[in-house]
Amino acid sequence: MSESSLATPGTSFDADLTGGRSKARGAKNILAAVLVSACFAIALIPLAWILWTVASKGLHLLLDINWWQQSQRGITSRTDGGGAYHALVGSLITALACAAISVPIGVLGAVYLVEYGRKGRLARAVSFMVDIMTGIPSIVAALFVYALWVTIFGFERVAFAVSLSLVLLMVPAVLRVTEEVLRLVPNELREASYALGVPRWKTILKIVIPTAFSGIVTGVMLGLARIMGETAPLLILGPYTKSINFNPFSGNMAALPTMINQDRTESLQPAVDRTWAAALTLVLLVLLLNIVARAIARFSAVRDR
Amino acid sequence: MAKRIDVSDLDIYYGAFKAVEGVNMTVEPRSVTAFIGPSGCGKSTMLRTLNRMHEVVPGARVEGKVLLDDQDLYGPDVDPVAVRRVVGMVFQRPNPFPTMSIYDNVASGLKLNGVRNKATLDAAVERSLKGANLWKEVQDRLNRPGGSLSGGQQQRLCIARAIAVEPQVLLMDEPCSALDPISTLAIEDLVAQLKEKYTIVIVTHNMQQAARVSDNTAFFNLAGQGKPGKLIEMDSTQRIFSNPSEKATEAYITGRFG
Numbered sequence: 134m135s136e137s138s139l140a141t142p143g144t145s146f147d148a149d150l151t152g153g154r155s156k157a158r159g160a161k162n163i164l165a166a167v168l169v170s171a172c173f174a175i176a177l178i179p180l181a182w183i184l185w186t187v188a189s190k191g192l193h194l195l196l197d198i199n200w201w202q203q204s205q206r207g208i209t210s211r212t213d214g215g216g217a218y219h220a221l222v223g224s225l226i227t228a229l230a231c232a233a234i235s236v237p238i239g240v241l242g243a244v245y246l247v248e249y250g251r252k253g254r255l256a257r258a259v260s261f262m263v264d265i266m267t268g269i270p271s272i273v274a275a276l277f278v279y280a281l282w283v284t285i286f287g288f289e290r291v292a293f294a295v296s297l298s299l300v301l302l303m304v305p306a307v308l309r310v311t312e313e314v315l316r317l318v319p320n321e322l323r324e325a326s327y328a329l330g331v332p333r334w335k336t337i338l339k340i341v342i343p344t345a346f347s348g349i350v351t352g353v354m355l356g357l358a359r360i361m362g363e364t365a366p367l368l369i370l371g372p373y374t375k376s377i378n379f380n381p382f383s384g385n386m387a388a389l390p391t392m393i394n395q396d397r398t399e400s401l402q403p404a405v406d407r408t409w410a411a412a413l414t415l416v417l418l419v420l421l422l423n424i425v426a427r428a429i430a431r432f433s434a435v436r437d438r
Numbered sequence: 439m440a441k442r443i444d445v446s447d448l449d450i451y452y453g454a455f456k457a458v459e460g461v462n463m464t465v466e467p468r469s470v471t472a473f474i475g476p477s478g479c480g481k482s483t484m485l486r487t488l489n490r491m492h493e494v495v496p497g498a499r500v501e502g503k504v505l506l507d508d509q510d511l512y513g514p515d516v517d518p519v520a521v522r523r524v525v526g527m528v529f530q531r532p533n534p535f536p537t538m539s540i541y542d543n544v545a546s547g548l549k550l551n552g553v554r555n556k557a558t559l560d561a562a563v564e565r566s567l568k569g570a571n572l573w574k575e576v577q578d579r580l581n582r583p584g585g586s587l588s589g590g591q592q593q594r595l596c597i598a599r600a601i602a603v604e605p606q607v608l609l610m611d612e613p614c615s616a617l618d619p620i621s622t623l624a625i626e627d628l629v630a631q632l633k634e635k636y637t638i639v640i641v642t643h644n645m646q647q648a649a650r651v652s653d654n655t656a657f658f659n660l661a662g663q664g665k666p667g668k669l670i671e672m673d674s675t676q677r678i679f680s681n682p683s684e685k686a687t688e689a690y691i692t693g694r695f696g
Contacts, residue, residue, distance in 0.1 A: 321533035329547035330523030343537045
C-alpha cells in the first residue's frame with residue numbers, strides 16, 4: 134500500500150538529514166519536560182507534608198519504649214504516659230481475623246474465575262458482583278454487618294463484627310489481584326503439567342498457584358494495609374477502650390483509628406500528642422506492610438538466573 | 439514398552455467447527471512418524487488428540503477411534519489423565535516450570551503423581567537427563583532454576599521431564615521451531631536415539647527435518663480457509679520425498695506451495 138510512496142526515489146525522503154532540530158520543537162520538548170516534572174513534584178507535596186506533620190508532632194512519644202508496651206488504662210487527657218499497645222494489638226487482631234476469612238474466599242474465588250468458570254454465566258455474574266463490591270463504601274459494609282450482627286442476631290458489638298465488615302472490603306481486593314496474576318501464568322505451563330498426566334486440581338495447586346505466589350502475597354498485603362486504616366466499621370461496630378483485650382469475640386477492643394478519634398477533640402497537650410503519635414503509628418504500620426509485601430514479592434519471585 | 443497407534447475415521451471438532459476430517463493412519467512402535475503440511479492443516483490438532491490434550495480447549499471433541507495397541511483412548515471408561523501418563527508430549531516453546539529447579543522439573547511428573555522415594559527420584563532424574571543428552575551439561579547445577587538454561591537446553595530439559603514418567607509414546611509439537619540450528623541438531627540426534635525405546639510422533643514445519651529424522655511421513659492439507667484439514671497421504675519418508683503418489687504432496691515437498 135504505502136510501501137511505494139515511501140520508496141519512491143527523488144521525493145521527500147531525499148531531504149537533508151543533517152540539519153539540527155527546529156527551535157520550536159526544542160522549546161516544546163523543554164516545556165513538556167518541565168510540566169511532567171512539576172506534576173510529579175506536586176503529587177509528592179501532600180505526601181511529604183503529611184509525613185512531616187505527623188512525624189514532627191508524634192515521633193517523640195514513639196521513641197519511648199512504653200509506647201509499644203502499655204495501654205491507656207487509667208490515663209486521662211491531663212496526664213502523660215501510657216502507650217498504644219492496646220490499639221496496635223486490636224488493629225492486628227481485627228486485621229488478621231479479617232484476612233483469615235478473606236484470603237481463602239478471595240483466592241479460591243479467583244481460582245474459580247480463571248481456572249474453572251472461564252467465560253461461563255456464573256463466572257460473569259461473580260465477576261460483575263465483585264466489581265460492585267469493590268465500590269461499596271466502608272460505612273455501608275459496616276451498617277450491613279450491624280443490621281445482621283446486632284439487629285437480627287442480637288449479638289454484642291465486638292471486634293469480630295468489625296472484621297466481618299472489613300471482609301466485605303478485602304475479598305474483592307484480594308480476588309481481583311489474584312485473578313490478574315493467575316491470568317498471567319502462561320497456559321503452556323498448565324499444558325506441560327497436563328501432559329505429564331497431572332490432574333487439573335493438582336496442576337492448579339502445585340504449578341499455577343506457586344508460579345503466581347508472589348503476586349498473590351503482594352495483593353494480600355496491600356489489601357491488609359488498606360483495611361488497617363478503615364475507620365467507619367470501627368465507629369459503628371467496635372467501641373474504643375483504653376484497656377488491652379485479646380478476645381475479638383467479647384468486650385470492647387481498641388484500634389489505632391479509634392484511638393486517634395478518641396482524643397481528636399481534646400485541647401490538652403498530652404492527649405493531642407497521643408493523637409499524633411497514634412496517627413504516626415498507623416502510618417508506620419501500613420508502611421511496614423507495604424515493605425514486607427515488596428520484600429516477599431522480590432524474594433519469592435520467579436527467578437531466571 | 440513402545441506402543442502402536444491406530445487411528446480410524448477420526449473427525450476433530452472445535453465446537454461446531456470441523457478442524458480435521460476422516461483420518462485413518464497407523465503409527466508403528468519404535469519409529470519416528472512426522473506430520474507435515476501447511477499452517478492450519480490440523481497437524482498439531484491431530485497430534486494433540488493422540489494424548490487427549492486436544493480437549494483441554496473448551497468445546498473441543500472428537501469422533502472416531504484412536505487405538506493404543508488394542509485400547510481405545512476415547513472409550514467411555516478411559517481417564518484422559520491416565521492417557522497422558524502413557525502418551526507424553528513436548529511443546530513448541532520450551533516450557534520448564536519457572537518455580538522449580540532443574541532437578542525438580544525433571545522429577546515433577548513423578549513427584550506430582552505421588553512418588554516420594556528420594557533414591558527413585560534421583561535415579562529417574564539422572565536417567566532422564568542422560569536420555570535427553572543434558573546430564574553432562576547440568577549435573578553440577580541441578581538445583582539451579584530451569585529458566586537459567588539456554589533455549590535448546592530448556593527444550594532438552596522438557597524432553598527429560600517428559601521421558602521421566604516413562605511414557606510409551608512421545609508426541610513432539612514442532613519441538614525445534616523456537617531453537618537455533620545447533621540446538622535443533624542436538625534435538626534431532628536425540629530423537630534418533632529415543633526411537634529405540636519410544637514411539638515418536640513429531641510435527642514439523644521443516645521438511646528437511648522430517649526427511650532427516652522420520653521413518654514415516656504423513657502429509658496433511660486443507661482445501662481452503664474454513665474447510666477441515668485432511669490426511670492426504672502417509673507413507674515411508676523415503677517414498678514421500680522421492681516418489682509421492684499424490685500431486686499435492688509432490689507440490690508441497692518441492693516447495694511449490696505452503
